[in-house]
Amino acid sequence: MTGPVYLDHNASTPIDPAVIEVMMEAMRTHYANPSSGEHLPGATASEAIERAREIIATAIGARSSEIIFCGGSTEANNLALLGAFPALRESGKTEIITSMIEHPSVKGPLARLAAEHGAKVIQVPVGEHGAVYTDAVREAVTDKTGLVSIMAANNETGILQPLDEIGALCAEKGLVFHTDYSQATAYRPLNVSNANVHLASFSGHKMYGPKGIGVLYRRLRKPRVELEPVLYGGGQERGLRSGTLNTPAIIALAAAFDLVIRGYERDVAEIGSRRDRLAEGLRKIGGVSLNGELSNALPNTISVSVDGVEPLALMRLLRSEVAFSASSACSTDRVETSPVLKAMFGDTLRARRAFRIGLGRGTSDHDIARAIVAFSRGINQLRSGRLA
Numbered sequence: 550m551t552g553p554v555y556l557d558h559n560a561s562t563p564i565d566p567a568v569i570e571v572m573m574e575a576m577r578t579h580y581a582n583p584s585s586g587e588h589l590p591g592a593t594a595s596e597a598i599e600r601a602r603e604i605i606a607t608a609i610g611a612r613s614s615e616i617i618f619c620g621g622s623t624e625a626n627n628l629a630l631l632g633a634f635p636a637l638r639e640s641g642k643t644e645i646i647t648s649m650i651e652h653p654s655v656k657g658p659l660a661r662l663a664a665e666h667g668a669k670v671i672q673v674p675v676g677e678h679g680a681v682y683t684d685a686v687r688e689a690v691t692d693k694t695g696l697v698s699i700m701a702a703n704n705e706t707g708i709l710q711p712l713d714e715i716g717a718l719c720a721e722k723g724l725v726f727h728t729d730y731s732q733a734t735a736y737r738p739l740n741v742s743n744a745n746v747h748l749a750s751f752s753g754h755k756m757y758g759p760k761g762i763g764v765l766y767r768r769l770r771k772p773r774v775e776l777e778p779v780l781y782g783g784g785q786e787r788g789l790r791s792g793t794l795n796t797p798a799i800i801a802l803a804a805a806f807d808l809v810i811r812g813y814e815r816d817v818a819e820i821g822s823r824r825d826r827l828a829e830g831l832r833k834i835g836g837v838s839l840n841g842e843l844s845n846a847l848p849n850t851i852s853v854s855v856d857g858v859e860p861l862a863l864m865r866l867l868r869s870e871v872a873f874s875a876s877s878a879c880s881t882d883r884v885e886t887s888p889v890l891k892a893m894f895g896d897t898l899r900a901r902r903a904f905r906i907g908l909g910r911g912t913s914d915h916d917i918a919r920a921i922v923a924f925s926r927g928i929n930q931l932r933s934g935r936l937a
Contacts, residue, residue: 553867553868553869553871554912554919555872555912555916556873556908557873557905558908559905560907561760562735562756562757562909563757563909564758564759565808568757568801568804569801572759578597579593579597579800580594581593583598583793584783584785584793594796598794598796598800601799602616602618605802608806608807608810609766610740611766614769614787615768616766617764617765617786617789618763618764618790618795619763619764619790620761621754621761622652622731622750622751622763623752624790625750625751625752626652626658627654627658627779628778628779628789629727629765630645630655630658630727631661631779633725633748633775633776636776637725638666638667638668642694643668643669643693643695644668644669644670645659645669645670645698646690647659647671647673647699648672648700649673649889650700650703650705650888651698651699651729652704652731655698655729669693671689676893677841679841679852679889681711683715694722696725697724697726698726698728699712699728701728701729701732701733701737702733702736703889704731705852705887705905706846706852706889706890706905707846707847707849708845709737709845712746716744716746725772726747727748729749729750731751732755733847734756735755735809736849737847738810738813741768749765750764750766751766753798756805758802758804759798759801759802759805761798762795762799762802767789776789778790780792816848820848820908820910823908824849824850824851827851830917830920830921831853831924834855834924834929836857837853839853840899849908850905850906850907851906852903852906853905853906854899854900857931857932858902858928859931861875862931863927863928863931866930870923871923873905873906874904874907887903890903
């Protein structure tokens with residue numbers, strides 16, 4: 550029996566088959582603790598990790614010494630924000646600028662800094678287009694501003710944020726610039742030097758790699774970012790991230806980065822074409838609003854609101870036909886109105902009825918056709934009250 554069409558790639562991508570093969574081989578070969586460099590198996594594992602570090606650094610225009618392995622972008626975001634603040638506070642730079650549409654793993658540590666460490670957090674708004682205004686960031690800067698944290702692409706709408714402009718502003722003002730790059734990695738190339746990015750977070754399971762592994766890029770060139778650890782114990786990763794390194798996952802993450810770099814143009818073109826076809830099919834149903842301009846969104850993402858239809862009801866009705874998300878997968882098991890959509894449209898029906906569709910490499914033309922039929926039938930059933 551054919552399973553549901555998987556359209557929740559923003560929550561998690563399947564691991565690419567080539568990456569699975571690399572990871573399985575690493576599990577067989579690199580079983581030793583890479584910190585045990587005094588013997589050959591440990592040294593071999595450590596060397597494999599350093600090769601992976603170099604591949605990832607090259608992919609984003611960094612130095613290998615600037616790559617810190619983490620358990621995912623949630624940990625990377627926490628290390629970036631909590632770890633950078635002590636040095637900023639010492640210099641009197643206690644104000645942090647962020648946006649109203651950031652991921653909870655950015656909002657959470659910023660809330661802690663505000664509640665417990667004297668930070669002042671300024672959230673700049675977005676319009677109905679879903680993107681941050683660079684001028685709003687500029688207007689929020691004061692002589693006490695030390696850090697700006699703006700995501701690369703929103704995880705719910707796919708809307709791309711003006712990283713180049715904000716990076717240039719941060720360079721002009723001497724501010725540390727952090728970006729959560731997790732959602733954009735598979736579709737938007739990044740050169741951290743050209744973009745004036747000082748801290749960037751990445752997650753394996755958003756880019757066809759394994760779950761539970763990620764990277765924080767920390768700039769060591771001028772302007773150097775000083776960090777303090779948030780985990781203590783073993784002193785791994787230059788003392789910034791204690792804990793035994795997950796060697797097979799790190800090697801697999803490097804393979805995923807390599808595939809992304811080599812496949813950008815193909816993925817953007819093929820997935821974008823199918824995304825546009827699906828969007829057109831949804832529009833034909835009637836009473837469907839796309840949230841944000843597709844021309845300024847990731848090529849795999851559609852955020853949509855449907856008149857007269859609650860997202861959770863549609864998810865349950867189509868459970869065996871289409872897998873998609875009624876809200877961010879990182880929220881609780883209760884589906885509440887998304888803060889992202891509230892920031893765009895206020896507490897309106899359009900915000901409350903929004904759901905997310907995310908395509909991926911494995912999404913076929915046949916999948917798109919199946920999804921359009923399923924969405925059309927499901928929406929019409931819910932509108933008419935015919936659930937059988």
